[in-house]
Amino acid sequence: MTNIDVRYEDLIDLLGKRLSLEECVDRITYMGAGPEGVQDHVMTFDIFPNRPDLYSVEGIARGLRGFLGLEAGLAVYPVKAASLDFIVDSSVSNVRPFAVGGIIRGLDLDDDLLRSIVDLQEKKVAIGIHDLDRVSPPFTYKAVRPREVRFTPLGLAQEMDLSEILAKHEKGREFAHLVEPKPLFPIITDSAGKVLSFPPVINGILTQLTSDTRNLFLDVTGTDLEAVSGCLAILATALAERGGQIELVRTKYADKTFATPDLSPRPHSLDLRRASERLGLSLTPSEAVEFLRRMRHDAHADGDRIAVSSPAYRLDLLHEVDLAEDLAIAWGYDRYPRGLPRRQTIGDAWPENEFTDALRVLLIGYGYQEVMSLTIASSKEPGEAPPRVEVINPLGEDLTTLRSALLPALLNIFRLNKHRELPQRIFETADVVIEARNVRHIAAAAMHHKAAFTEAKSLVLSLLRDVGRAGDVAPVEDGNFIPGRAASVMVEGHEVGRFGEVHPRILEAYSLVQPVIAFELDVGPLRPSGN
Numbered sequence: 001m002t003n004i005d006v007r008y009e010d011l012i013d014l015l016g017k018r019l020s021l022e023e024c025v026d027r028i029t030y031m032g033a034g035p036e037g038v039q040d041h042v043m044t045f046d047i048f049p050n051r052p053d054l055y056s057v058e059g060i061a062r063g064l065r066g067f068l069g070l071e072a073g074l075a076v077y078p079v080k081a082a083s084l085d086f087i088v089d090s091s092v093s094n095v096r097p098f099a100v101g102g103i104i105r106g107l108d109l110d111d112d113l114l115r116s117i118v119d120l121q122e123k124k125v126a127i128g129i130h131d132l133d134r135v136s137p138p139f140t141y142k143a144v145r146p147r148e149v150r151f152t153p154l155g156l157a158q159e160m161d162l163s164e165i166l167a168k169h170e171k172g173r174e175f176a177h178l179v180e181p182k183p184l185f186p187i188i189t190d191s192a193g194k195v196l197s198f199p200p201v202i203n204g205i206l207t208q209l210t211s212d213t214r215n216l217f218l219d220v221t222g223t224d225l226e227a228v229s230g231c232l233a234i235l236a237t238a239l240a241e242r243g244g245q246i247e248l249v250r251t252k253y254a255d256k257t258f259a260t261p262d263l264s265p266r267p268h269s270l271d272l273r274r275a276s277e278r279l280g281l282s283l284t285p286s287e288a289v290e291f292l293r294r295m296r297h298d299a300h301a302d303g304d305r306i307a308v309s310s311p312a313y314r315l316d317l318l319h320e321v322d323l324a325e326d327l328a329i330a331w332g333y334d335r336y337p338r339g340l341p342r343r344q345t346i347g348d349a350w351p352e353n354e355f356t357d358a359l360r361v362l363l364i365g366y367g368y369q370e371v372m373s374l375t376i377a378s379s380k381e382p383g384e385a386p387p388r389v390e391v392i393n394p395l396g397e398d399l400t401t402l403r404s405a406l407l408p409a410l411l412n413i414f415r416l417n418k419h420r421e422l423p424q425r426i427f428e429t430a431d432v433v434i435e436a437r438n439v440r441h442i443a444a445a446a447m448h449h450k451a452a453f454t455e456a457k458s459l460v461l462s463l464l465r466d467v468g469r470a471g472d473v474a475p476v477e478d479g480n481f482i483p484g485r486a487a488s489v490m491v492e493g494h495e496v497g498r499f500g501e502v503h504p505r506i507l508e509a510y511s512l513v514q515p516v517i518a519f520e521l522d523v524g525p526l527r528p529s530g531n
Helices: 008-015 021-030 057-067 111-121 162-168 170-178 225-240 272-279 285-294 320-331 351-365 407-416 453-466 504-509
Strands: 002-007 034-039 042-047 085-088 098-105 127-131 139-144 185-189 195-198 216-222 245-247 249-252 257-260 266-271 298-302 305-310 424-434 437-447 472-475 481-491 494-502 516-522
Touching: 002 008, 002 057, 008 021, 008 042, 008 057, 021 034, 021 042, 021 057, 057 111, 057 225, 057 285, 085 098, 098 225, 098 249, 098 257, 127 195, 127 225, 139 216, 162 170, 195 216, 216 225, 225 245, 266 272, 266 320, 272 285, 272 320, 285 298, 285 305, 285 320, 305 320, 351 424, 351 437, 351 453, 407 424, 407 437, 407 516, 437 453, 453 472, 453 481, 453 494, 453 516, 494 504
Parallel strands: 085 139, 085 249
Antiparallel strands: 002 042, 034 042, 098 216, 098 245, 127 216, 139 185, 185 195, 249 257, 266 305, 298 305, 424 437, 437 516, 472 481, 481 494, 494 516
């Protein structure tokens, strides 16, 4: 989930219709966004990750105009012919092989638009937005040795080579794991050799946007051509919603040339009979066409078969079920009748889940706050963990494995909240995947300046006592913890987990400066027999 802040007056300007603040929250919620609150006329929504086109106020306004019936069908964006080249050099083929580019001209970068651009750049995709008038095309995306190129990155005032950026820049340390294993690093340069960007790490200060910027060069890089092309479509159309003129770029590979961004509609087909059965509705073909057009598709019916043309920025449409969901949204979730299920079932809680709930109550009682993290994780996470199951078709290069431990996620949460006051104490109990099977774990971590081994030991022994299990601790060598300040937890002669003071090497990898203690235990052996 991704939180998006939407300024009320900015949304109204883009919408072209005056709604009350309460109406805006209500309608956007029924478009499929989770309301997180309103403060000082700024609405916060939790957007599902399958709808990155709604990661900006421009995308939300475009969708809302259709949802409210103010516009229908595909949004039309005039596109100018290509005037410059973006060359993708073959040297990046084993590094980060795909890139696409685009141009937006004639923008007025007021505070609202600058804020929206910053939000778009921070949504976990490697995009670059550059002041086009400060560099000279053509642009080249290539791979170089880390020490042979120097430039001044955003946020700093001195030139650095690429290795120095990874070591000294906050963004460099955060994203180092994406490029460090490679012998060559990717950069984007102009015709004079000036560096625009070091993707996916940081842009250069050379092309930093200002209130005087009018023309933009956009780049998106990644490991999947379809994904980067779709991301560029989202970015370009969002900026076009602000009045920018989209201009194509000739994106040149060794064996092919594309005109990007590619905004051509994507064809889909929907069986209305099956969709109606799934949704519990009785829609006529004409109603289905109307609802799909309100969701910003074009559509026409041939009996119960609906031919649909969908916008290039809708990356979530993988199956006709996704179009059925759009029908339900346009119909109105608030119009569905409410009632009890017609099928009565009797079930019992799974004993492991009941025991897990008891562990949650205990950790909360100890002063810890529960967190939740993704089961899919990066293979480059620092620290030691059991071997991981790899994902064959990952969504991104930082989501390539199934987690085999919970501790990395807890440390990452500390990293994201290091600006918050201390002490911080968090825990998670969830499944990890070890040798292709789910294993329930519980892990907890505390960060404060007095965090020490004794506190971790006391926490673990208290947990064992309160679940009615006798256990022992024994010294252990574990790369995640400081030598001499780590121990294994033994129950009935078997190791069920470990605890200790987290090693400074691990803390540094997560940009943490305060001591951290942690434990991680297998939940199964903690359950008393018979429970």
